[in-house]
Amino acid sequence: LQLTLTGFAPYFSSTVSNQKGHETIMGFWPDCESKVEFYVSKDKIEHLERCGPEHVFYGILSAAEVLNAPLAVFEGLQREGQGQSLCYSGRPQQHRQGAVMPGRPGYVFLVFVTAKRLVYEWRWEKASVGNPDLPADYDSGRFSKLRWAYGNANRSDSTP
Amino acid sequence: METLIEVIQHRKPTRFRPSHYYCAEADALTFYFRQDEFYASRVDDLLTVYLAMDTNDLVGCQVKGIRDAIQKRGALGLQIENEDVDLDFLFFLNGMCASVTAKPRYLALAKLALKHNMRGRISGHGLIPAGQCEPPSLGHFGQ
Numbered sequence: 001l002q003l004t005l006t007g008f009a010p011y012f013s014s015t016v017s018n019q020k021g022h023e024t025i026m027g028f029w030p031d032c033e034s035k036v037e038f039y040v041s042k043d044k045i046e047h048l049e050r051c052g053p054e055h056v057f058y059g060i061l062s063a064a065e066v067l068n069a070p071l072a073v074f075e076g077l078q079r080e081g082q083g084q085s086l087c088y089s090g091r092p093q094q095h096r097q098g099a100v101m102p103g104r105p106g107y108v109f110l111v112f113v114t115a116k117r118l119v120y121e122w123r124w125e126k127a128s129v130g131n132p133d134l135p136a137d138y139d140s141g142r143f144s145k146l147r148w149a150y151g152n153a154n155r156s157d158s159t160p
Numbered sequence: 161m162e163t164l165i166e167v168i169q170h171r172k173p174t175r176f177r178p179s180h181y182y183c184a185e186a187d188a189l190t191f192y193f194r195q196d197e198f199y200a201s202r203v204d205d206l207l208t209v210y211l212a213m214d215t216n217d218l219v220g221c222q223v224k225g226i227r228d229a230i231q232k233r234g235a236l237g238l239q240i241e242n243e244d245v246d247l248d249f250l251f252f253l254n255g256m257c258a259s260v261t262a263k264p265r266y267l268a269l270a271k272l273a274l275k276h277n278m279r280g281r282i283s284g285h286g287l288i289p290a291g292q293c294e295p296p297s298l299g300h301f302g303q
Contacts, residue, residue, distance in 0.1 A: 044181060054195065
């Protein structure tokens with residue numbers, strides 16, 4: 001498995017619409033030619049706005065960027081009910097209140113999405129030394145398979 | 161149509177306070193004890209801890225499999241519905257089954273949950289943190 005980032009990730013322009021209890025953003029879906037809608041709970045956004053942490057609240061911007069331009073997408077989390085959930089990995093350049101700067105060296109930003117495209121978690125994790133586009137323990141069995149990787153579109157072989 | 165950037169940038173989080181949030185769709189409970197920027201580190205399949213970028217201090221965590229933990233609690237004769245309860249039980253219950261190396265993490269989190277008076281109410285949806293509204297019907301996100 002070899003991945004390389006060959007250029008600047010395209011700036012994203014996610015749109016938001018109000019749906020029942022959720023904000024909607026557009027993003028990439030493996031094996032789908034057009035962008036699709038993802039959902040973020042309004043309740044969660046309001047909770048973060050009310051209590052913080054501030055960096056998690058503004059992390060929604062980084063999450064939206066990763067959903068638009070991921071470096072890899074894993075499928076299947078090893079727990080009940082999450083067998084078809086996806087994990088997007090990327091190095092966003094949007095930070096805090098929209099500041100543009102390179103991603104944190106040695107870290108990847110992960111976005112977790114249910115099979116029904118509900119975005120429920122976004123966070124930094126240490127990157128793999130051998131594959132800096134992927135989380136450090138990507139090959140530990142935490143994911144069922146690598147569903148898609150930058151430069152290897154439609155790849156769906158099992159994670160080594 | 162308003163962009164996500166505009167929506168988020170027009171809002172400003174208020175002052176930080178320790179809190180927890182339950183996501184029914186993911187059956188995951190997230191705790192934030194401190195506002196430091198953090199990275200996540202998986203302890204086991206049920207627990208991910210948040211460690212401060214600068215100091216590696218424990219500043220939060222995510223606990224998965226809440227419904228199962230509640231069932232275990234009921235099996236121990238501790239079933240309580242519609243009353244706020246201390247949430248340190250989640251760490252004690254999961255910690256009992258954790259590996260030797262993971263146990264200290266669970267113990268530290270139980271202490272933090274107690275220190276910050278993290279409480280929640282068990283309901284048909286799973287668990288509602290005290291102060292968090294009853295989650296709306298899962299609708300098409302339901303498992």
